[in-house]
């Protein structure tokens with residue numbers, strides 16, 4: 001038994017080692033290579049880390065990071081609700097799919113930030129515009145993947161549900177559940193996109209937030225501080241992706257088992 | 266007791282089915298006439314691809330007929346009727362992968378009149394009957410094909426249907442389990458007065474289980490022969506199968522199946538328009 005536990009512990013350690021190994025190595029390389037840098041645009045990593053502590057571990061966190069996270073959360077959540085809802089309808093009914101597919105093909109390739117000027121005029125410079133842009137950027141992968149997943153649900157499962165006369169709301173639930181692997185795939189893409197769109201929208205039109213702060217540091221030549229913002233964004237993106245992965249792995253355990261893609265470590 | 270001479274539960278009248286797609290039309294069924302009495306156990310045999318699955322799906326109200334009609338308990342079938350249990354040929358795909366065995370079996374019961382405790386009993390009883398009591402909390406993908414098939418069977422019997430449609434339900438289990446499941450099905454059928462329409466391509470199984478064996482021909486398929494099976498009501502794997510009468514019946518059905526032409530080219534019609 002202890003042998004098993006020991007092996008499991010070892011596996012856990014090696015998994016963490018594998019996941020963090022390369023980042024740690026790169027970080028160390030950056031640290032060493034930049035240690036004697038005199039280029040003011042590429043300050044030593046030591047200076048960046050110092051700046052990181054000074055800038056972000058202060059009230060700036062409340063003033064600029066929290067608003068960014070809030071926008072990200074609201075925009076992303078809206079994209080999830082709309083994307084899954086509309087994707088479900090489009091995936092389920094072929095007539096609606098046929099009607100909407102040309103429009104979808106058009107909007108899908110339209111980069112979300114291009115809507116910023118339009119929305120600035122139409123909605124104004126407030127938070128609403130940023131939320132809309134984030135949601136607009138994130139909604140497409142969710143919508144299209146959900147539609148694909150819903151469309152691909154096994155006929156035999158549908159027939160089973162029909163033969164046993166399951167009520168329609170149960171059937172919708174089953175179909176959506178069967179489509180969750182694709183929904184998650186879309187939601188994962190959308191998470192990265194919403195982070196990008198959040199930063200861009202804050203850089204272009206904001207008085208607070210991460211994107212705004214990075215630009216402010218750049219304009220005032222606070223270069224280490226600017227770099228620390230980039231670092232923070234990287235860490236944030238990485239952390240969000242990890243959280244997402246955890247949730248996904250829990251929700252899709254059945255799928256990994258069913259498709260034989262259970263990860264060995 | 267003045268029993269009606271015609272106690273038909275299920276009447277299939279001049280049923281035809283063509284699968285149409287843009288390129289071609291497949292005539293699967295043509296002119297099927299079949300009547301099943303209330304409480305009867307009818308087995309259906311026929312060559313692969315002759316339309317057995319198609320027939321069951323139309324009876325289940327899952328596929329529209331092209332011609333003719335299906336009447337169940339006096340009502341024309343246009344959608345899945347109440348109190349219908351189905352075991353699909355693709356049993357594995359009919360299970361929901363994110364639900365445990367128990368949840369899969371319970372699913373159809375959750376929306377009926379059965380209360381929570383009764384439901385739990387029905388599920389436990391059905392799983393026990395198919396020998397899966399131990400696997401109740403496993404997921405379908407953790408089970409072998411034969412075990413998955415038994416989950417699908419347990420789901421159908423826990424539902425206590427009036428009409429049970431089974432499409433080669435024992436195809437993936439070993440001979441021993443197959444015999445056990447055959448006897449289990451026969452017992453349940455007698456106990457709950459179900460009507461069973463049972464598709465198989467195993468002639469022995471058809472004779473062993475059925476009160477009547479229906480032989481389908483090659484596509485486009487009609488009923489080519491029917492054999493009443495006058496074996497004792499309660500059958501036994503050893504005694505029944507080794508009885509001379511079983512051998513005779515089996516030989517008759519077998520000869521009939523062999524006489525029907527091979528379903529070489531299931532009537533494909535090119536569509537010109």
Ligand SMILES: Nc1ncnc2c1ncn2[C@@H]1O[C@H](COP(=O)(O)OP(=O)(O)OP(=O)(O)O)[C@@H](O)[C@H]1O
Nearest residue numbers: 284291293312313314315316317318319320484531
């Ligand atoms: N969805 C479909 N579209 C077109 N043709 C179909 C479809 N389903 C079945 N067919 C055709 O109808 C005929 C009968 O098919 P069916 O599945 O009913 O046969 P079966 O008797 O159940 O065969 P098996 O014993 O192999 O299960 C076959 O020729 C098949 O190719």
Ligand SMILES: [Mg+2]
Nearest residue numbers: 317318354432
């Ligand atoms: Mg079939």
